[in-house]
Amino acid sequence: MKSIIAVHSYKGGTGKTSLSVNLAASLAKRGRKVAILDLDFRAPSLFSILKMEDSNLWINDYLNGASTINKILQETNGKGLNKGKLFAGLANPSTEAIRDMSAKDRKWEMRALGRLLSLRNTLLKEQNFDFIVFDTSPGLQYSSINAIVSADLVIVVTTSDRSDVNGTSRMLRELYNLFEKKTGVVINKILDANLDSKKEELNKRAKEVYQVSLLGLVPCFCEVLKSQGNLIFVEDKPNHPFTKIMDEIATRIEKNEI
Ligand SMILES: Nc1ncnc2c1ncn2[C@@H]1O[C@H](COP(=O)(O)OP(=O)(O)OP(=O)(O)O)[C@@H](O)[C@H]1O
Numbered sequence: 001m002k003s004i005i006a007v008h009s010y011k012g013g014t015g016k017t018s019l020s021v022n023l024a025a026s027l028a029k030r031g032r033k034v035a036i037l038d039l040d041f042r043a044p045s046l047f048s049i050l051k052m053e054d055s056n057l058w059i060n061d062y063l064n065g066a067s068t069i070n071k072i073l074q075e076t077n078g079k080g081l082n083k084g085k086l087f088a089g090l091a092n093p094s095t096e097a098i099r100d101m102s103a104k105d106r107k108w109e110m111r112a113l114g115r116l117l118s119l120r121n122t123l124l125k126e127q128n129f130d131f132i133v134f135d136t137s138p139g140l141q142y143s144s145i146n147a148i149v150s151a152d153l154v155i156v157v158t159t160s161d162r163s164d165v166n167g168t169s170r171m172l173r174e175l176y177n178l179f180e181k182k183t184g185v186v187i188n189k190i191l192d193a194n195l196d197s198k199k200e201e202l203n204k205r206a207k208e209v210y211q212v213s214l215l216g217l218v219p220c221f222c223e224v225l226k227s228q229g230n231l232i233f234v235e236d237k238p239n240h241p242f243t244k245i246m247d248e249i250a251t252r253i254e255k256n257e258i
């Protein structure tokens, strides 16, 4: 089923960007046409992870009404994607653009929401994309709320950090319930060596504390940290356990088993 997926979290650094990129690559690997959009205008990172540093095409211009989405999206040269395609819409990392985006008013944000909502028609219907993945800023930024409102599925990435668990459960209760979005939680950076013995407890936490379905449990992998953003595991390390977990989550998304 075609869908728009927003990847969000309460706290920063939980793994949203890692998950967005790898899930998008995993969906593309199975022959799908996928677009990933960097909506984290406070700290753009997709241009760097996808090694598209020379770009001068920005999703900022689309949201500002200065360009069309077709002109902004660029095909990535992902490895091992077979017949699949992965396109990226990058956020402008210049200091000026970051300052400009953080000074937008409500009226601008409302118009930006309209432009995000219209992607369903232009990309999913007209351009025949199968999936659009939004990588967002953490917390309750206006741009992240817009991404959530425009999505069919929200993936909330959380860690076991005490303040993250508290903040995430509050955010899910108070904000997500309001929008009535299909939501799945991914618990990332799990430190226990023996994940199997923890599975029951983490499942219980998802049900009781977060009250949403558990989409994935991801251990903390030193190799992921050590890659320092230089590798896209789904493309570069197809047999790594991190890749296997990303593939499992992508399968559930594809089959709409959330
Ligand atoms: N499962 C994991 N094991 C080890 N390191 C991880 C894992 N997932 C993500 N990381 C690392 O955590 C750091 C933060 O990840 P990432 O940038 O994806 O988070 P983020 O939620 O997008 O952050 P921000 O809120 O700043 O946008 C990165 O160095 C990344 O490599």
Ligand SMILES: [Mg+2]
Pocket (backbone or CB within 6 Å): 016, 017, 018, 040, 045, 135, 136
């Ligand atoms: Mg990020």
